[in-house]
Amino acid sequence: MHRLTESDLEVQATARAFADELIPFEVEAELHDGRLAPDVEAAHRARARDLGLTATNIPVEDGGRGLSTLQQVLVQEQGGRVTNALAWCMATPPGWLPAVASPYQRERWLLPSVRGDAVECYAITEEHAGSDVADLAATARRDGDDYVLDGEKWHVTSYNEATYAFFQARLVGGDHDGEHAMFFVDLPSSGVRVVRTPAYSHTIGHHHPVVAFEGVRVPASHLVGAEGAGMTFAHEWFRFERLMVAARCLGAGERLVEEASAFAQSRMVGGQPLADYQLVQAMLADSVTELLAARTLVYAVARAIDDGADRKVAHAQCSMAKLYASEMAGRVADRAVQVFGGRGYMRENVAERFYRELRVERIWEGASEVQRVIVAGQLAKRGLRDLV
Ligand SMILES: Cc1cc2nc3c(=O)[nH]c(=O)nc-3n(C[C@H](O)[C@H](O)[C@H](O)COP(=O)(O)OP(=O)(O)OC[C@H]3O[C@@H](n4cnc5c(N)ncnc54)[C@H](O)[C@@H]3O)c2cc1C
Numbered sequence: 001m002h003r004l005t006e007s008d009l010e011v012q013a014t015a016r017a018f019a020d021e022l023i024p025f026e027v028e029a030e031l032h033d034g035r036l037a038p039d040v041e042a043a044h045r046a047r048a049r050d051l052g053l054t055a056t057n058i059p060v061e062d063g064g065r066g067l068s069t070l071q072q073v074l075v076q077e078q079g080g081r082v083t084n085a086l087a088w089c090m091a092t093p094p095g096w097l098p099a100v101a102s103p104y105q106r107e108r109w110l111l112p113s114v115r116g117d118a119v120e121c122y123a124i125t126e127e128h129a130g131s132d133v134a135d136l137a138a139t140a141r142r143d144g145d146d147y148v149l150d151g152e153k154w155h156v157t158s159y160n161e162a163t164y165a166f167f168q169a170r171l172v173g174g175d176h177d178g179e180h181a182m183f184f185v186d187l188p189s190s191g192v193r194v195v196r197t198p199a200y201s202h203t204i205g206h207h208h209p210v211v212a213f214e215g216v217r218v219p220a221s222h223l224v225g226a227e228g229a230g231m232t233f234a235h236e237w238f239r240f241e242r243l244m245v246a247a248r249c250l251g252a253g254e255r256l257v258e259e260a261s262a263f264a265q266s267r268m269v270g271g272q273p274l275a276d277y278q279l280v281q282a283m284l285a286d287s288v289t290e291l292l293a294a295r296t297l298v299y300a301v302a303r304a305i306d307d308g309a310d311r312k313v314a315h316a317q318c319s320m321a322k323l324y325a326s327e328m329a330g331r332v333a334d335r336a337v338q339v340f341g342g343r344g345y346m347r348e349n350v351a352e353r354f355y356r357e358l359r360v361e362r363i364w365e366g367a368s369e370v371q372r373v374i375v376a377g378q379l380a381k382r383g384l385r386d387l388v
Pocket of ligand 1: 130365
């Protein structure tokens with residue numbers, strides 16, 4: 001129904017088989033703070049790399065796989081079928097970086113990330129700057145050949161795995177006073193410390209600590225692109241990551257429908273399978289219908305990008321994809337818990353884990369309300385025709 005080419009189907013099958021290898025490790029991860037034995041985690045990372053499931057978003061000339069946007073979606077969709085972030089080993093390094101990295105930055109951070117030898121994290125959000133990311137309080141001040149960075153960043157995902165951070169701040173002084181800039185900060189670095197590591201709803205091995213950057217000195221060669229360009233990268237990243245969030249939500253939705261349907265067929269209540277009760281059928285039917293709608297939307301947006309869609313139109317369409325797919329996945333998880341009954345409230349059950357894990361998909365990379373504001377803004381500017 002979705003008209004995939006031979007090569008799309010091959011990529012999809014490889015990713016699906018790998019996701020199926022990861023699924024048996026979910027409960028162990030759930031019961032151990034999201035962690036598996038170090039040698040098992042290392043083996044998963046190596047296998048993802050060997051199967052060609054990492055750096056799918058990076059051009060071949062930069063060492064990546066150079067997959068089409070649709071194929072990237074197909075890979076991340078399969079990763080979305082796995083809980084506890086076990087599929088994050090199918091890493092996607094910053095796809096916007098090759099275009100702006102200096103030769104030095106390319107050797108030092110980009111290529112190692114693409115090979116899987118370096119891991120990045122993003123230190124952008126602050127206590128009082130999230131949806132309103134333009135309101136950062138963190139500062140970057142030029143001092144001779146260096147910049148001095150100060151600020152406290154929240155929710156720095158994967159900080160405990162990372163070898164470097166992208167730190168975004170407002171410039172103080174100079175020609176671009178008040179504008180944004182982004183910097184590479186190696187980890188660990190003098191002046192960078194974890195303030196605290198809060199517990200979150202999901203159980204994954206990647207932490208999201210609050211991190212203080214206090215008088216952190218980096219050479220000017222650590223500036224990403226130009227002064228004043230910081231927000232451009234954030235927008236590029238948002239567009240890509242919103243579509244990938246949507247893709248992973250499709251995978252989660254599929255897994256939930258499959259598992260809830262299988263359970264409904266096997267569980268006998270009052271002498272007949274749950275699946276024979278029309279109220280249960282309604283939950284499954286609504287879920288599978290919404291899943292099809294979301295998949296059709298997400299694949300169409302990916303194809304439009306591959307066909308060279310206008311950047312602003314793509315931005316709005318990626319927002320629509322994330323908005324609809326994340327809300328779909330939340331509803332599907334809620335129904336799946338209901339179908340599983342008491343079992344669906346147990347952490348050993350896939351529906352329970354997804355019920356918690358999927359909640360953040362409506363918040364990070366822009367909350368649903370922010371996506372709606374973006375879509376409505378483009379609708380007002382362009383009219384309906386460009387967008388649908
Ligand atoms: C688990 C997790 C991991 C994260 N990882 C990272 C990371 O690695 N790096 C990083 O920099 N950030 C990260 N974030 C931060 C994330 O991007 C922000 O949480 C998100 O953008 C929302 O910002 P906020 O939390 O400040 O919410 P707020 O901006 O305080 O918004 C709160 C709520 O207000 C509503 N709202 C906000 N703006 C509008 C509006 N314009 N119109 C209508 N309603 C609105 C929405 O309902 C929103 O949910 C992470 C967050 C979480 C939870």
